[in-house]
Amino acid sequence: MRMRTMEISVGFFMLIGFLALVVLALNVSGLNLASKGAGYKIYANFENIGGLTARAKVSMSGVQIGEVTRIRLDPQMLMAEVEMEIYPDIDFLSADSSAMILTSGLLGQQYIGIIPGGDVEVLAPGEFIYNTQSALVLEDLVGKFLMNQVSE
Amino acid sequence: MEAVSPATGSASSMLEDVIVEIKDLTFSRGNRPIFKGVDIKIPRGKVTAIMGPSGTGKTTLLKLIGGQLRPDSGDIVVEGSSVPSLGRKDLFVIREKMGMLFQSGALFTDMNVFDNIAFPIRVHTQLPEEMIRDIVLMKLQAVGLRGAYDLMPSELSGGMARRVALARAISLDPNIVMYDEPFTGQDPIAMGVLVNLIRRLNQALGHTSIIVSHDIQETLSIADYIYLIADGKVIAHGTPDQLKTIESEQVRQFVEGLPDGPVPFHYQAPDFLEQLMHKGVSR
Amino acid sequence: MIDFMQKLGHRTLSKLAAFGRSGQILFQSVVAKPAPVMMFPLLIKQIYFVGVLSLIIIVVSGLFIGMVLGLQGYTILADYGSEEAVGQMVALSLVRELAPVVTALLFAGRAGSALTAEIGLMKATEQLASLEMIGVDPLRRIIAPRLYAGFICMPLLTMIFAVVGVWGAALVAVDWLGIYSGSYWVNMQQSVDFMSDVVNGLIKAVVFGFVVTWIAVYQGYDCVPTSEGISQATTRTVVYSSLAVLGLDFILTALMFGDL
Ligand SMILES: Nc1ncnc2c1ncn2[C@@H]1O[C@H](COP(=O)(O)OP(=O)(O)OP(=O)(O)O)[C@@H](O)[C@H]1O
Ligand SMILES: [Mg+2]
Numbered sequence A: 001m002r003m004r005t006m007e008i009s010v011g012f013f014m015l016i017g018f019l020a021l022v023v024l025a026l027n028v029s030g031l032n033l034a035s036k037g038a039g040y041k042i043y044a045n046f047e048n049i050g051g052l053t054a055r056a057k058v059s060m061s062g063v064q065i066g067e068v069t070r071i072r073l074d075p076q077m078l079m080a081e082v083e084m085e086i087y088p089d090i091d092f093l094s095a096d097s098s099a100m101i102l103t104s105g106l107l108g109q110q111y112i113g114i115i116p117g118g119d120v121e122v123l124a125p126g127e128f129i130y131n132t133q134s135a136l137v138l139e140d141l142v143g144k145f146l147m148n149q150v151s152e
Numbered sequence B: 001m002e003a004v005s006p007a008t009g010s011a012s013s014m015l016e017d018v019i020v021e022i023k024d025l026t027f028s029r030g031n032r033p034i035f036k037g038v039d040i041k042i043p044r045g046k047v048t049a050i051m052g053p054s055g056t057g058k059t060t061l062l063k064l065i066g067g068q069l070r071p072d073s074g075d076i077v078v079e080g081s082s083v084p085s086l087g088r089k090d091l092f093v094i095r096e097k098m099g100m101l102f103q104s105g106a107l108f109t110d111m112n113v114f115d116n117i118a119f120p121i122r123v124h125t126q127l128p129e130e131m132i133r134d135i136v137l138m139k140l141q142a143v144g145l146r147g148a149y150d151l152m153p154s155e156l157s158g159g160m161a162r163r164v165a166l167a168r169a170i171s172l173d174p175n176i177v178m179y180d181e182p183f184t185g186q187d188p189i190a191m192g193v194l195v196n197l198i199r200r201l202n203q204a205l206g207h208t209s210i211i212v213s214h215d216i217q218e219t220l221s222i223a224d225y226i227y228l229i230a231d232g233k234v235i236a237h238g239t240p241d242q243l244k245t246i247e248s249e250q251v252r253q254f255v256e257g258l259p260d261g262p263v264p265f266h267y268q269a270p271d272f273l274e275q276l277m278h279k280g281v282s283r
Numbered sequence C: 001m002i003d004f005m006q007k008l009g010h011r012t013l014s015k016l017a018a019f020g021r022s023g024q025i026l027f028q029s030v031v032a033k034p035a036p037v038m039m040f041p042l043l044i045k046q047i048y049f050v051g052v053l054s055l056i057i058i059v060v061s062g063l064f065i066g067m068v069l070g071l072q073g074y075t076i077l078a079d080y081g082s083e084e085a086v087g088q089m090v091a092l093s094l095v096r097e098l099a100p101v102v103t104a105l106l107f108a109g110r111a112g113s114a115l116t117a118e119i120g121l122m123k124a125t126e127q128l129a130s131l132e133m134i135g136v137d138p139l140r141r142i143i144a145p146r147l148y149a150g151f152i153c154m155p156l157l158t159m160i161f162a163v164v165g166v167w168g169a170a171l172v173a174v175d176w177l178g179i180y181s182g183s184y185w186v187n188m189q190q191s192v193d194f195m196s197d198v199v200n201g202l203i204k205a206v207v208f209g210f211v212v213t214w215i216a217v218y219q220g221y222d223c224v225p226t227s228e229g230i231s232q233a234t235t236r237t238v239v240y241s242s243l244a245v246l247g248l249d250f251i252l253t254a255l256m257f258g259d260l
Helices: A002-028 A138-151 B009-014 B058-065 B088-095 B113-124 B129-142 B158-169 B188-205 B216-222 B240-245 B249-256 B272-279 C002-031 C037-050 C052-078 C083-124 C127-134 C138-176 C181-191 C194-221 C227-256
Strands: A040-046 A057-060 A063-074 A079-086 A098-103 A110-115 A131-133 B018-029 B032-043 B047-051 B073-078 B098-101 B176-180 B208-212 B225-230 B233-238
Touching: A002 C037, A002 C052, A002 C083, A002 C138, A002 C181, A002 C194, A040 A098, A040 A131, B018 B058, B018 B208, B032 B047, B032 B058, B032 B208, B032 B225, B032 B233, B047 B058, B047 B188, B047 B216, B058 B073, B058 B176, B058 B208, B088 C127, B098 B158, B098 C127, B113 B129, B113 B158, B113 C127, B129 B158, B158 B176, B158 B188, B188 B208, B188 B216, B216 B240, B216 B249, B225 B240, B225 B249, B233 B240, B233 B249, B240 B249, C002 C138, C002 C194, C037 C052, C037 C083, C037 C138, C052 C083, C052 C138, C083 C127, C083 C138, C083 C181, C083 C194, C083 C227, C127 C138, C138 C181, C138 C194, C194 C227
Parallel strands: A057 A110, A098 A131, B047 B208, B047 B225, B098 B176, B176 B208
Antiparallel strands: A040 A079, A057 A063, A063 A079, A098 A110, B018 B032, B018 B073, B225 B233
């Protein structure tokens, strides 16, 4: 009888332990099993990506539509090439969309914002977004500001 | 000091079928020698008693036989295998043939009396639960504690705990049972029952019993053969009758329970008066 | 001076010997003999003692630590106008560091000391010796289930601690201080990565569970079988395992998150 209650409470303990793992996976780390790997890839070249990292979000009008999967340096163009995975249900990005690197808040993380264009054709998997705007780098801004002052 | 042994043919013929043989055993705790060359032969199917003053190493001897301690030199042969040279695994196999009643009882405090006695049976056999129940109740009946089967060890008196421990030691009907002071803490009635029980187990089941005890009368009445140990050596051995006739002062003192004689009552120490007057106690 | 050197050498040697013995115990109870089926009820019982009975202290501490983190995080981050990031701060510090470390420390105090005292007392009352004489290996029967229970319970307790902590922080930050709950959770989900944060935290928990139980069990098995010896062994369990956890935490963090 005592053994029985012990077994039950141990079972209960193990259960909430594993539930905790599930909560950590889904609610805390936002692991999304369903869309993992099911999206399609598009690319964009940036002159400067600032502090963008893999797993940064890709959003349109503030709504997340995918995430950055890989960043590398394009050896020919000498620009950063960012690979993004877009969720499969977002299949209406026009071919002339533009991408820019934005910052959430003053100290926040950097992410990619996509601004739709007017083209009727849509971006196919593996295609590039040509219209890009690099990250704002504080030093550049200050530099430009100083140049303007000098030239005035 | 020479061991006083009866020079008789009858004793040696009785010792022919030897189940435990201890050969020239030496053992020390730290720097203090406990045994300095001990030879003991324990005959199969008999009750052998090991007696000696407190602190001479009787418990230690039982632990050496069980392989829980390793001798410094010498050999201990149990049923043909040399215990000190056995590996861990073989040691556990040979121990299944032994039962030991610990001086402290050593009951498992997380089980009740019933489960304590059933424990060895459950680990070593596949018997069905009803059969285990019968065996356990039989053993409990033998030690007069059938009514206490569902008590926890903490609810037992010292003497009861020892009887339960005894029941556990014999629950598997082992070939060799070692009793470390089975009679201490028992009232005269229980004592008589235990003496009979050990005798009966020995005769009915052919157990070999090794008894360590201070109770001279009981031991003399039950033992077939007695070894007297003092000062790290066997000082005498023989059947009870032979022992009573041995003239050695040491043996006389022990058998008759005289307070003073060659066997010192005190643990080895410097002269009492001198220590009081000069040295104090060095720490 | 020579005396001192001699003592030092002696100490070192005896520590090394102790380490060797503890390794031997570990090997004989776990590695050399895989758990037989008969061990299952024993394991359940130990998980009950080691895990279930530690649950309350873990949940309560997790809750309070989460709430404190939420409060502190909010006040600090509010100075930079990024109080929305409190979720991410709380979750990262809990999942990566606080949950494994604090759980391990509580575990050492709650379960580790109990294990040492229990085994030490079994030794003192000759229960271990009488198991041996019955022909049952105490390493297998007494030590092994406790070791396994420790390995199993620590990661589970750690995860429970982390979840309760994150929830406690949400209670403070969202419900009391009024951060928008969407940004609390979304910020958190974006910065916490399952593999590199949650799984690494879990690895830490497994390592800590292993070390703490090992120390506890060894100290009990090797203690001087007197009441004084047991009390010293219990103290040693808590001290050694706390130090081991903190030291190992640094090493593991450097390996996992640092670029060393
Ligand atoms: N663990 C130990 N460490 C060091 N010395 C010990 C230890 N156990 C026993 N001794 C010493 O070994 C000697 C023999 O002890 P043992 O317990 O075998 O005596 P004994 O003959 O059984 O005595 P008693 O009749 O009082 O039970 C004692 O002098 C004791 O001081
Ligand atoms: Mg003794």
